[in-house]
Amino acid sequence: MMDFNADITSLVLPDGRSINDAIGNEDDVKRVLDQISDAFGFRGFMVLAIPDSGCHSLAAQALLTSWPMEFLRRYDSAGLIEGSPVIQRLRRSTIPFTYDAHLLARRRVDGKGEAAISVFEAAGMPRGLYLPVHDAKGGRAAIAFGGDREVVSSDEMQALNFWAGLLYSRLSEVRTHDRRRPGSLSRREIECLRWAAAGKTTVEMARIMALSEYTVNHYLNRATRKLDSVNRVQTVAKAMRAGLIN
CATH class of the missing domain: 3.30.450.80 (Transcription factor LuxR-like, autoinducer-binding domain)
Known part of the structure; x- marks a missing residue:
């Protein structure tokens, strides 16, 4: 086995x-x-x-x-x-x-x-x-x-x-x-959430961070799962309240 x-x-x-x-x-x-x-x-x-x-x-x-x-x-x-x-x-x-x-x-x-x-x-x-x-x-x-x-x-x-x-x-x-461990966001996840909080689209974030759209979505979806949120807006709000982003 x-x-x-x-x-x-x-x-x-x-x-x-x-x-x-x-x-x-x-x-x-x-x-x-x-x-x-x-x-x-x-x-x-x-x-x-x-x-x-x-x-x-x-x-x-x-x-x-x-x-x-x-x-x-x-x-x-x-x-x-x-x-x-x-x-x-x-x-x-x-x-x-x-x-x-x-x-x-x-x-x-x-x-x-x-x-x-x-x-x-x-x-x-x-x-x-x-x-x-x-x-x-x-x-x-x-x-x-x-x-x-x-x-x-x-x-x-x-x-x-x-x-x-x-x-x-x-x-x-x-x-x-x-x-x-819902609060343990990686550096990339936090970075994506900061840009999302600034109103950037997935396409814009991918360009800024030199990543693929899929990778950006992957980090955002993972952050959403870790923070037990139902959507991206709630994820950003929870991250701000927890002091993970400002």
Whole structure:
């Protein structure tokens, strides 16, 4: 049985690089996933909460991702999640599988096959794989890697499945810990809240802080969760009352 609580600092990536720092927060998880994605020749990754049948937005289910924000916008704008063979498979199976946008397009029954191909091709991610994962409480998700490299081998699939289980387990632990420590905002979270309090939009904050829109939203959403708020306005108000921003 795999020990997900083992010290990962001694583990080595396929290209020989080692992970030098322990994973203590979500940024560390993202950093390691970026390393793994790069080491295996993918363009990016996404940690995806399994959407229920009433969900209409892929972006809303992305817990962590390096996939382009424009990809998420185009995917949701085209309404691709409802008829997605991938989402349907993730809902009923826990077995890892590869994807090919062109092959999947033939399996869509909603007539949106060409739109799906266009979205994935434009992002440079026509092929990849999905790795179903779960946490200690049985919560289900998936970690996806996408790019234009050749189909992964069985050995690569096994290695990626190991990393996915290990990192999602750690991510779940970190998120649970954050919820128990509602006042512990990171420097980046506080910085984003300060700009939000100043009336800056997500686009403006991304430009000012030299970050992607997704990353800014990620920090803001994490701050909202930590402060147990229902929206961004309430998060800013709570942070000001707590003296976290002024």
